Amino acid sequence: MKKPNRIIFKVTLIRFSYILLFFGFFNPSIIHSFEDSKIGELLYSSGIPENIYSIKTLIGWREEKGGVDVHYIGIDVHLLEGWKTYWRKTGSTGFPISINWDEKINFQESIIHWPNPTIVSMAGEPTIGYSNRVVFPLEIHPLDSSIPVKGSGTIYFGVCKDVCIPVQESINFELLPTVMEYPFALAASLNSKPKILVSSQEQGELECRIDRTKTPPLISTRIATTLLNLNVPFLAIYESNADPVFFYKPQHRLHDKKQTIIHSSYEKLDGFEGNLDESSIVLTIITQDQTYEIQGC
Numbered sequence: 001m002k003k004p005n006r007i008i009f010k011v012t013l014i015r016f017s018y019i020l021l022f023f024g025f026f027n028p029s030i031i032h033s034f035e036d037s038k039i040g041e042l043l044y045s046s047g048i049p050e051n052i053y054s055i056k057t058l059i060g061w062r063e064e065k066g067g068v069d070v071h072y073i074g075i076d077v078h079l080l081e082g083w084k085t086y087w088r089k090t091g092s093t094g095f096p097i098s099i100n101w102d103e104k105i106n107f108q109e110s111i112i113h114w115p116n117p118t119i120v121s122m123a124g125e126p127t128i129g130y131s132n133r134v135v136f137p138l139e140i141h142p143l144d145s146s147i148p149v150k151g152s153g154t155i156y157f158g159v160c161k162d163v164c165i166p167v168q169e170s171i172n173f174e175l176l177p178t179v180m181e182y183p184f185a186l187a188a189s190l191n192s193k194p195k196i197l198v199s200s201q202e203q204g205e206l207e208c209r210i211d212r213t214k215t216p217p218l219i220s221t222r223i224a225t226t227l228l229n230l231n232v233p234f235l236a237i238y239e240s241n242a243d244p245v246f247f248y249k250p251q252h253r254l255h256d257k258k259q260t261i262i263h264s265s266y267e268k269l270d271g272f273e274g275n276l277d278e279s280s281i282v283l284t285i286i287t288q289d290q291t292y293e294i295q296g297c
Contacts, residue, residue: 074136094122095166
């Protein structure tokens with residue numbers, strides 16, 4: 001495994017480093033400009049272990065899904081003890097795994113699946129992510145199922161402990177239609193899905209409201225303890241699958257020992273002026289042992 005491309009900031013500058021690393025991560029030219037400067041020399045630290053992570057591709061298998069053939073492969077990431085990587089939503093800091101394709105032969109669509117995360121500590125704060133080992137399933141849609149699928153590109157992701165490091169690795173594969181493997185770790189990650197919380201309106205166990213009279217608007221979700229008793233530490237995050245919206249870090253409180261109320265403000269992004277698609281809103285609740293999902297509002 002090649003030495004990761006790193007820019008390291010001192011722990012005392014961790015907040016500032018998150019910002020710089022975030023922009024550098026998505027703009028490789030910025031990273032290179034730091035490396036070529038005196039600032040880059042000052043920021044680089046040789047005290048970081050060399051083998052923070054290892055990564056490999058699991059070939060996987062092909063199957064039918066929704067009437068079309070798909071091929072599942074796995075991005076298998078092993079992390080040194082104490083190091084973590086991010087889930088798909090990272091809050092106000094961090095960067096999830098992504099792929100920039102250089103070559104796609106016999107496929108166009110590829111989808112990263114996110115196994116259930118846990119609550120981890122990054123830079124001394126609780127956040128959502130993975131430690132030790134995580135396999136990210138990658139769903140690939142062949143254009144012609146009778147011929148091989150080939151892909152090459154660059155995987156980007158972040159690894160964190162007391163500092164966060166943007167790293168990149170090459171991905172190259174050739175998937176033959178008749179050669180398949182069934183690694184348990186890939187299957188387990190693909191089946192690692194959140195528990196969907198649903199309740200009938202008559203029961204009143206689950207209620208979501210949006211107050212547009214507030215500036216910014218406020219979204220709140222009431223969950224009866226009979227449906228989910230959140231008497232353990234948890235993190236929650238709102239997101240939209242359709243609209244460019246930024247949700248602030250949710251707050252929560254227990255009401256009358258019967259309901260947990262989770263609420264957050266949100267703002268529209270990129271000049272979006274339309275009505276928020278309430279059916280596309282997802283609230284994910286992560287405890288140390290289980291992930292829950294509430295779809296729609």
